[in-house]
Amino acid sequence: MIEKAKLSKQIKRYAEVSGVVGKLATKLAGKKYFGISFDKDRHAKNLTSSLGKIKGPLMKVAQLTSTIPDILPSEYAKQLAELQSNAPPMGQMFVKRRMINELGRNWINNFKNFENEASKAASLGQVHKAYLKDGTEVACKLQYPDMNSIIEADLKQLKLIFSVYQSYNKAIKTNEIFKEVKDRLLEELDYKREKNMMKIFDNIFYKKNYANIPKVYNKLCTDRLLTMDWLNGEHILKFKNQKLEIRNKIAKNMFLTWYFPFYNYGIIHGDPHLGNYTITKDYSVNLFDYGCMRIFKGNFIKGVIDLYNALQKNDKEKAVFAYQNWGFKDISKKKLEVLNKWAGFIYSPLMKDKVQKIQENTSGTYGAKVASEVHKELRKLGGIQPPREFVFMDRAAVGLGSVFMHLKAELNWYRIFNELIENFSSDAIDKRQKNIIFKKRN
Numbered sequence: 001m002i003e004k005a006k007l008s009k010q011i012k013r014y015a016e017v018s019g020v021v022g023k024l025a026t027k028l029a030g031k032k033y034f035g036i037s038f039d040k041d042r043h044a045k046n047l048t049s050s051l052g053k054i055k056g057p058l059m060k061v062a063q064l065t066s067t068i069p070d071i072l073p074s075e076y077a078k079q080l081a082e083l084q085s086n087a088p089p090m091g092q093m094f095v096k097r098r099m100i101n102e103l104g105r106n107w108i109n110n111f112k113n114f115e116n117e118a119s120k121a122a123s124l125g126q127v128h129k130a131y132l133k134d135g136t137e138v139a140c141k142l143q144y145p146d147m148n149s150i151i152e153a154d155l156k157q158l159k160l161i162f163s164v165y166q167s168y169n170k171a172i173k174t175n176e177i178f179k180e181v182k183d184r185l186l187e188e189l190d191y192k193r194e195k196n197m198m199k200i201f202d203n204i205f206y207k208k209n210y211a212n213i214p215k216v217y218n219k220l221c222t223d224r225l226l227t228m229d230w231l232n233g234e235h236i237l238k239f240k241n242q243k244l245e246i247r248n249k250i251a252k253n254m255f256l257t258w259y260f261p262f263y264n265y266g267i268i269h270g271d272p273h274l275g276n277y278t279i280t281k282d283y284s285v286n287l288f289d290y291g292c293m294r295i296f297k298g299n300f301i302k303g304v305i306d307l308y309n310a311l312q313k314n315d316k317e318k319a320v321f322a323y324q325n326w327g328f329k330d331i332s333k334k335k336l337e338v339l340n341k342w343a344g345f346i347y348s349p350l351m352k353d354k355v356q357k358i359q360e361n362t363s364g365t366y367g368a369k370v371a372s373e374v375h376k377e378l379r380k381l382g383g384i385q386p387p388r389e390f391v392f393m394d395r396a397a398v399g400l401g402s403v404f405m406h407l408k409a410e411l412n413w414y415r416i417f418n419e420l421i422e423n424f425s426s427d428a429i430d431k432r433q434k435n436i437i438f439k440k441r442n
Contacts, residue, residue: 089121098225099142102142112132120275122275128142137229142224151186179388180392181391184294190291198213198214198216198228202215204261214231215228231288236250236277250407260420263305263420263424266433267293267433269293270292270392271289273399276289295433297429298425300389301426308421311344311351328384338378338384339384342374349413356410
């Protein structure tokens with residue numbers, strides 16, 4: 001059972017984060033109402049450093065919102081994008097207390113060896129390498145204490161940032177985005193759900209050779225501890241100077257790892273930052289962190305494909321219908337043009353049957369220039385409210401695009417994509433999704 005929020009813990013958390021977030025809100029408000037200027041670059045660095053130290057959901061939110069175009073000032077988005085999996089870890093005494101809570105006083109007897117120092121520390125928990133009695137290497141993912149208590153405090157602080165920034169920048173309305181981020185964060189605290197999602201992905205990729213899913217050890221899992229296979233691999237950026245053939249293979253494997261589940265089962269891994277996967281010696285993908293998984297109805301996937309076909313044929317009426325299927329509302333002719341500019345960028349590599357890079361301009365952040373142009377035009381039109389489903393779809397597309405840009409991969413994205421959506425049926429998606437969720441495999 002997930003820990004319930006406790007008022008005392010929330011109050012303590014307010015004290016920790018209110019200074020961090022309050023400074024940002026005060027400075028943004030001062031800029032709006034009094035024209036007070038400040039060094040946003042320096043303040044953004046300080047904010048990022050502070051969030052890394054206090055950990056928790058607010059740090060995770062920072063990671064998520066950093067990839068949504070213009071939801072925060074660009075200086076902050078740039079800095080917060082650096083908050084990946086490099087938070088300072090909790091110490092040895094913390095680990096011992098938590099493991100006793102999860103597996104009992106004799107917890108260490110389950111292992112031949114357990115490394116006290118975390119191999120990776122992130123926003124909601126940290127990972128320790130261990131060895132089972134038979135020598136099997138495993139990863140123990142241990143959730144930080146009182147996450148439910150502090151998530152309420154952190155989300156209220158996030159709402160404050162959104163409301164202050166949106167008061168003078170109305171390009172993106174944040175109500176639905178806030179709801180989506182809140183729901184996904186609560187899911188990330190649910191280790192039972194994450195364990196089930198790992199098993200679902202194991203079933204999805206069972207006969208595929210390009211993605212590796214960790215095996216889960218049920219007897220060593222609790223509400224706040226996940227024990228799974230340790231998958232060995234290298235950071236993807238270590239391959240960016242390899243031969244083009246190797247870089248292309250990695251890029252294709254990454255594309256399929258993310259989008260095969262999406263177009264066949266309506267499920268996407270919503271967090272493609274660099275700490276959530278490694279690359280093996282045969283260039284397949286080790287996929288980690290199944291807390292941020294988004295499940296879509298088949299009709300939504302149909303809307304994604306309908307928009308692609310509408311852009312291919314320059315069919316504006318079909319494009320409006322597709323956006324409405326996504327959940328966009330009140331789409332005027334002008335707003336349609338602006339939305340199509342962003343969609344055209346995201347779909348651009350898929351439009352032509354030819355070998356090409358994900359984008360020709362490899363300098364800067366993936367999509368930054370287009371996002372800036374879209375932002376300016378939306379402001380003129382009074383802004384727009386993205387539907388909840390858009391948040392993690394967009395995050396996956398931008399995150400993967402950045403990876404492909406680093407790799408300088410040159411592939412026929414059109415053919416890879418069209419092979420995935422061949423014989424698509426929204427009813428088939430819903431049926432497969434239901435079957436895969438309840439399927440058990442020995």
